[in-house]
Amino acid sequence: MSEKKRGFLGRLFGGKDQAPETPEEAVSPAVANEAASETVESAPAAEVTPEPVAPEPEEPAPIAEPATPIVEADERTFEATETVVHPVADMSPEPLPLDAGAVPDLAPQIVAHDPAPARVSTDTASEEPKVSWFQKLKKGLSRSSSALTDGISSIFTKRKLDASMLEELEDILIQADLGVDTAMSITDRLSEGRYDKEIAPEEVRAILSEEVEKVLGPVARPLDLNRGKKPHVVLMVGVNGTGKTTTIGKLSQKLSQEGKTVMLAAGDTFRAAAVEQLKIWGARTGAEVVARDTGADAAGLAFDAMKEAKDKQVDVLLIDTAGRLQNKTELMDELEKVIRVIKKHDPEAPHDVILTLDATTGQNALSQVEIFGKVAGVTGLVMTKLDGTARGGILVAIASKYQLPVHFIGVGEGVDDLEPFSARDFASAIAGLA
Known part of the structure; x- marks a missing residue:
């Protein structure tokens, strides 16, 4: 059919001449529009899915796949690995043997930077003005002196001296490691002219000090290094x-x-x-x-x-x-x-x-x-x-x-x-x- 006739018949019969000859083309314009919009929408959807190429970070999963044995091993031995971590931390001293072995060569250089000596000397310097030697000694002997003074106070408070009190005192002195001889000399000294009389704890402690000094006086000798020997x-x-x-x-x-x-x-x-x-x-x-x-x-x-x-x-x-x-x-x-x-x-x-x-x-x-x-x-x-x-x-x-x-x-x-x-x-x- 010629183009002219086709145009005339199309106008006369409402465009039937434009109907497609194949069934696939027999889609109404509305359907065609919907299909077009669907393809337009699907196209972006297809483009969006690549965007979350977030899976592609997951594709390191395949890369981790060679490491899968390692991952599995880690999971299997996770507890063991944790347990090992603590020993390793604890074994940080394990280098000690190595360090100890290496120290000989390093010691001379480390001396100046060793924090321990520096700390000791600093502490000593800071304490020295405040604490006298006698105060340090008294503090050092506090365990022995407390045991003695507490025991003496408990025995000689508002009581008259008798044999049982002297026995109690002797026990306390021996328990304080003063020795049997020293303990007996102290109790003998106390018993002289004091039976049936009250004695203050301070008086007993004074006698204790005097008797201990008598024992220690002869042995308190300085170290003499000037005896003509060289070295x-x-x-x-x-x-x-x-x-x-x-x-x-x-x-x-x-x-x-x-x-x-x-x-x-x-x-x-x-x-x-x-x-x-x-x-x-x-x-x-x-x-x-x-x-x-x-x-x-x-x-x-x-x-x-x-x-x-x-x-x-x-x-x-x-x-x-x-x-x-x-x-x-x-x-x-x-x-x-x-x-x-x-x-x-x-x-x-x-x-x-x-x-x-x-x-x-x-x-x-x-x-x-x-x-x-x-x-x-x-x-x-x-x-x-x-x-x-x-x-x-x-x-x-x-x-x-x-x-x-x-x-x-x-x-x-x-x-x-x-x-x-x-x-x-x-x-x-x-x-x-x-």
């Missing part, structure tokens, strides 16, 4: 933990301040910490330190230290030793060997053998004095750790039984917390007198 050899002995190494360091400082040249021998070769501690003290006080690797022969080290000290003409050689239990014969035999080696250089050395005693050990200190006295020939004592937990009365019992000189007492960790022993101060402090 003057001091061997420090004692049980582990009694403060030998710290006492050597403090003593080295005192001697250096007096103008003496000092050499330190790190004879506690079993503990790396002891060797490093002594090196730090040496750096602080300007003292040369003779040291060997951990586990080295202590007797060989003592021999080398004696030779060095002689060659360099130092005034004082302080030799540290490993802590030994007094009931371990093989360890005590080794101490005897150290002494024999020292005598090869100088038959009169060591010129002083000082035993450090921990004031918190009580009666056990008596057996330490006895055994170390037999093996090493102890010539003097240093009582350490006289702090609030100390049982200081044991020093009175030791003095009464062995009459060994007491050179120093220590009441803390500070550099200046080691002082020459004073019998009067000690007696006043333990009796709770001002």
